[in-house]
Amino acid sequence: MDFEEMIKDYLTFLDECFNSSSEVISFLSRQLEIHGYVNDGFLEAVLEREVNFPTGLYLGDINVAIPHTEIKYAKKSGVAIARLITPVNFRRMDYPDKEVEVSLVFLLSIIDPKEYVNFLSRLTRGFGDSLLVRKLYSTKSKEEFLTILKDSLKEKEAIK
Amino acid sequence: MRTVKILVVCGTGIATSTVVSRKLEEKLSKEGFEVSTRQCKASEVSANLEGIDLIVSTTPISGELKVPVVRTLAFLTGIGEDQAIEEILQKLRGGDKVKKEDVRKDNKNFYERRNSNDIK
Numbered sequence: 001m002d003f004e005e006m007i008k009d010y011l012t013f014l015d016e017c018f019n020s021s022s023e024v025i026s027f028l029s030r031q032l033e034i035h036g037y038v039n040d041g042f043l044e045a046v047l048e049r050e051v052n053f054p055t056g057l058y059l060g061d062i063n064v065a066i067p068h069t070e071i072k073y074a075k076k077s078g079v080a081i082a083r084l085i086t087p088v089n090f091r092r093m094d095y096p097d098k099e100v101e102v103s104l105v106f107l108l109s110i111i112d113p114k115e116y117v118n119f120l121s122r123l124t125r126g127f128g129d130s131l132l133v134r135k136l137y138s139t140k141s142k143e144e145f146l147t148i149l150k151d152s153l154k155e156k157e158a159i160k
Numbered sequence: 161m162r163t164v165k166i167l168v169v170c171g172t173g174i175a176t177s178t179v180v181s182r183k184l185e186e187k188l189s190k191e192g193f194e195v196s197t198r199q200c201k202a203s204e205v206s207a208n209l210e211g212i213d214l215i216v217s218t219t220p221i222s223g224e225l226k227v228p229v230v231r232t233l234a235f236l237t238g239i240g241e242d243q244a245i246e247e248i249l250q251k252l253r254g255g256d257k258v259k260k261e262d263v264r265k266d267n268k269n270f271y272e273r274r275n276s277n278d279i280k
Binding site: 096 | 171172175176178179182202218219220231232233236239241
């Protein structure tokens with residue numbers, strides 16, 4: 001699958017306000033549900049995984065989270081994205097006893113294991129590029145946000 | 161040359177550990193190592209240790225292990241990759257002489273270094 005196809009205007013929410021990580025995840029999960037991306041039980045599975053294996057990634061000043069679960073809960077491949085005005089705390093993947101203030105949340109729904117690996121690989125490699133993360137964080141237009149993100153997924157495809 | 165066997169661990173043992181495995185194989189082959197990786201979830205580490213030289217994990221692993229562990233997100237995010245490779249090489253060559261606390265300190269240093277670069 002073309003990874004750019006997974007990034008959708010209607011699944012991207014910029015400058016939203018939430019009180020907690022579960023609130024963001026619930027909101028994004030509902031969006032995936034509305035658009036027919038996920039099966040019943042997806043939200044519960046993601047939240048449960050987050051308890052046992054949190055997905056907050058500490059990158060520096062702008063941090064991200066990549067909540068996800070097993071492929072059996074996905075009907076279509078896609079990613080619901082929220083950019084938060086006020087960061088919410090996620091627990092860290094590497095040090096779950098620590099929290100990290102997250103501004104960008106990517107909730108993944110993926111149907112194929114191979115695709116899972118490739119997409120996750122592209123997406124997370126982008127996180128190592130602090131300039132890219134900064135751009136995603138600060139751009140005002142949603143169109144530009146989507147273009148930057150899609151480009152980042154595409155560029156890496158060309159390199160690999 | 162002997163193949164280095166690395167167990168790559170993440171929460172569910174599916175996607176994240178595979179991303180890390182690929183990157184690790186690429187990086188270590190550049191360092192002249194022949195690498196073979198196996199993936200598993202954090203809860204199944206003890207059942208997968210046979211023949212393993214080193215564990216690289218994105219998440220904490222409970223219990224006492226005889227195999228050295230490197231806990232890092234560097235091969236997922238690309239941040240602190242060189243330092244993580246250094247740590248892995250050190251453990252592969254000299255055994256597990258580094259304490260967990262030191263690893264934490266190292267990790268902290270990577271981020272601090274990175275942040276100070278960002279400010280420039």
